[in-house]
Amino acid sequence: MCYIPNTKVVLYSLEQEEKEKIVLGHSEKLALAFGLISSSDEGEVIRITKNLRLCEDCHSLTKFISEYTDRGILVRDVNRFHHFRNGSCSCMDYW
Numbered sequence: 001m002c003y004i005p006n007t008k009v010v011l012y013s014l015e016q017e018e019k020e021k022i023v024l025g026h027s028e029k030l031a032l033a034f035g036l037i038s039s040s041d042e043g044e045v046i047r048i049t050k051n052l053r054l055c056e057d058c059h060s061l062t063k064f065i066s067e068y069t070d071r072g073i074l075v076r077d078v079n080r081f082h083h084f085r086n087g088s089c090s091c092m093d094y095w
Helices: 016-024 027-038 056-069
Strands: 046-049 073-076 081-085
8 A cells, every 4th residue: 555646636737756746745745744743642633724625636645644544634624624534534535
């Protein structure tokens, strides 16, 4: 089981490597990484708030991390709350 960046969300005409760099720098991914390294309690829910919609790639990565780390992740975007647990999301992949 591994994560492969979904670069179809990048609409620029760039090389594949450049698209991957753009996708890997999204703010919710950085916030999730910071939440994982800064929380001491393994059962603690990671909470992230953003003012834009969650992209498809970030959504799938967050599902993967919730399953891999066995942690709850709560992401509030501009449209809804996403509750990630055990590799699935409360929106049932409809965002």
